[in-house]
Amino acid sequence: MNLKELYQEIILEHGKNPRNLGKTENFNKDAKGNNPLCGDNVHVYLKLNDQRKVEDISFEGSGCAISMASASIMTDLIKGKSDNEAKEIIEDFLGMIKENPELKNNILKEDDKTKLMCLSGVKQYPMRVKCATLSWHTLLSAMENDGKEITTEN
Amino acid sequence: MNLKELYQEIILEHGKNPRNLGKTENFNKDAKGNNPLCGDNVHVYLKLNDQRKVEDISFEGSGCAISMASASIMTDLIKGKSDNEAKEIIEDFLGMIKENPELKNNILKEDDKTKLMCLSGVKQYPMRVKCATLSWHTLLSAMENDGKEITTEN
Amino acid sequence: MNINNIRKEFPIFDEKIQNNDLVYLDSANSSQKPKVVLDRINDFYSKQFSNVGRSIHYLAVAATNLYENTRTSVQKYINAKDKNEIVFTKGATEALNLVANTLGQAILEPNDEILITELEHHSNYVPWHFLRKSKNIKIKFAEINEDGDIPIENIEKEITDKTKVIAITHLSNVTGAVLPIKEITQLAHSKGIVVVVDGCQGGPHLKLDMQDLDCDFYAISCHKMYGPTGLGVLYGKKKWLEQLPPYQGGGGMINEVKKDRISYGELPNKYEAGTMATAQVIAFDQSIKFLESIGIDNIIKHEKELIEYGQEILKKNNSVKLIGNPKDRGGVLSFTVEGVHPHDIATILDETGVAIRAGHHCCQILHDKLGIPASARASLGVYNTKDDLDKLNEGINNCKKIFDL
Amino acid sequence: MNINNIRKEFPIFDEKIQNNDLVYLDSANSSQKPKVVLDRINDFYSKQFSNVGRSIHYLAVAATNLYENTRTSVQKYINAKDKNEIVFTKGATEALNLVANTLGQAILEPNDEILITELEHHSNYVPWHFLRKSKNIKIKFAEINEDGDIPIENIEKEITDKTKVIAITHLSNVTGAVLPIKEITQLAHSKGIVVVVDGCQGGPHLKLDMQDLDCDFYAISCHKMYGPTGLGVLYGKKKWLEQLPPYQGGGGMINEVKKDRISYGELPNKYEAGTMATAQVIAFDQSIKFLESIGIDNIIKHEKELIEYGQEILKKNNSVKLIGNPKDRGGVLSFTVEGVHPHDIATILDETGVAIRAGHHCCQILHDKLGIPASARASLGVYNTKDDLDKLNEGINNCKKIFDL
Ligand SMILES: Cc1ncc(COP(=O)(O)O)c(C=O)c1O
């Protein structure tokens, strides 16, 4: 176990100054996520335009450094992507956190992937995995707009 | 422990051929008793006359040798006693089964006391105490005629 | 399957019970526990203890993983489709109360009928009786035949348009009858009826395959399956557990709690309110492993041999009357002895270390039907031998001697 | 009271947790277990095991006596008037569900009010919420003051003609506030209101005297009192337990069972349906003996010293904010650290073997009121030392370093 790997500079920085925090104007899709164990919650808003591109994305919520950083980095990377690309990135990220050693998608640039890989430190902290993944599950739900509230229990 | 003490000749005999079995005619008091653990049950009927004397007494029910013998001997000994005498005998019997080494009442004759003492073998068999005492508790309840069904759980 | 080795795994058989070797024939009541289970309890408490699911420190994470491992083991052992179909309860009785209560809340209407059988244990009758009181539900009883069996026809003929639930035992704890749950479920489902199985005796004695049985609920008693006391399992089909309301409320089963509203958590948390029987769940994994190490097929074969042997010797013993003669008998031999009350039998047997149960075994309806207030019951576990049954028979002969029969 | 000797009674402190000594500050969640309790469990299972109350053979009689002995020990420990006022449950959560459910059946009418507090654990809110849903009962919340206390005035002003029940914690598992139950009960009883106390934290930390408190119900969590998991105690005044309906139905709680009617058994059986947590009950006797051997007065004194010391060092640590400042604080120190989320604190502390809890501790209402989503909580047991609190403080400093504060 290695706290340094978990709390890398970039995570602490995003955790402290999260990007895209707030409720974006003119969003047309949103979803709420909730971790009943700890009370962390997140609300993801996005604007998917006619070309099914993520024109804008933001989040509201409170949580630990990991969850804030994860939401912050996520929104940064997803902005401007098409919905299919976004879904691929989400899946790739969740797969990496769950089991894969690396990210596999060809959509993100290398330095963006490096940013995401900073979150891989949670793999050694099973109870913290939920912190890193909650906003991603919530984004997926917003995109599918099935209105179902996401919980990370289980 | 000693099975011979528990199953003395007299108990086996009363168990096999219980006295006063059935529903006495013209009873004016009765009560039911029940042991939910095993399903044993007893129904005691008695006729208390104007002089508050037990003119007649009988029981219905089914149970083990101990419980049948106990009800049989009980009805035999109580018949003809006044209600106060009967209560004293009951109390004395229950006290003996619970803790006293001997019966203390001056109402019963020595050989009747000896008969009752045959039931003292159950003291070594805590789970069988209820078998010996159910009919006595039930008789007490019938005499007080409070209509409450007696159970020996506890 | 080497019975001596199996017996050695159970520390209790090293003990003398009032100077006698223990002849334990009361496993339908509760089974003895193998050492692996006891060691696991001890190890967990002394080296790894923490509450599960709540904290995120090392011990809590480890305990949570162990706890969830058992859920997976149970899922596999009973061949449930999904691990979230496994709910831990304090016992089979609670599991059956949970089902009756939540079905009562969600799908039952006044005058609906619940069909149970004359074989049912009080734990699979009283919870439904509560609904009779509170919701005016009707309870019907499928009758036993002269063999102490419930042929499927006896179920079929009690079914009406109003029947919403069939609640039925897998294996009778008195007659030993194994009921055709799969066929009953097919019949019930063809009429849209929910099937709730009391698997207390099925658990230790039968092969459990939820997907094959296809019943909607199945209640298990862990302490009868070589596991710790204070633990049961409710298997419930996901569609039901998702749809039904929660049973108990408290920590761990919620999603969001506000002053004016509460939303509930997802499976399996929804049905596991409050601190659960953590150590017991974790140790039960060893019970499953113990069962698997022998193999249920071997257990069934061994117990069948014993049952046949027991029937044979008891039938030869005049004045013994076996209760029931079911087509398929598992685990249990109940009987009466002409002239000796079951309580007296139990006391006399106990004097030589032979532990059986006497009474109505929580089946008063059945005993009423049979016209007897009580019976004696010898029930088997994987550790029993023919020798145990011989000692039972000797004990019965001793009763006859004492009672001069 | 020699703390080193006490620590030696707990095998877990001999273990290394990820190469660290264990600094266990999560006892409000669940306490560690002394060896006597573990040995009793093991001994019972390996030498004396049988189910209780059902069979009449030697082991069953012995087990039943042991089981009932614990009931008597608990009765004495909490100074209840009658041994039948002690009901064993699977936990405090079940105990509170039992009370809410049976009061709901027997005495509550639509629009009646239940008064709880903003301090309540979900286990003392969700069961009442069920009645809000099913019976249209209203739930009101007595407010905390700025110290995280509930002064009796805050209760008094919420009472109306409609208030039927006050359900309240004895000791908050977040602010540590000890509430004046005796005075609240006096007030409530003067208005004919039933008092239900959540004694989960009272159990391990306070002197328990039911006759003095005079509350109607008191729920205890055995696993927080150095006892086994899967066990709770409900104390209920006899007049209530006699009058209320049963909660769960099944074996052991009946009097007579017929096809058309059922009558229930007497106390304590009425509330103990099915096979109980036999081994856990029997082992809990040792937990009581352990508590008695130290003496609750000594425990209170020891924990008070620790709480004072903890408050002192945490107050000196800038960026730490203690939650609540109750007049009388027991067992618990909750706090936040400016700039570090409680989850991060817990993870960082864990790295050095310091086990605390982070989250809302099943008290979302309270956290909402405090305007924080979560807090960190160090909670004490009899085995903690000032050294443990120093390590907590070091760990917090480490957090600050990592987060560059
Ligand atoms: C104040 C309080 N109430 C209720 C509970 C629930 O107790 P249990 O989980 O043992 O049922 C707890 C423990 O988490 C508690 O601290």
Ligand SMILES: Cc1ncc(COP(=O)(O)O)c(C=O)c1O
């Ligand atoms: C057929 C049957 N159903 C239900 C039960 C009740 O199980 P438990 O006491 O474990 O809740 C038993 C055990 O006594 C049983 O044999």
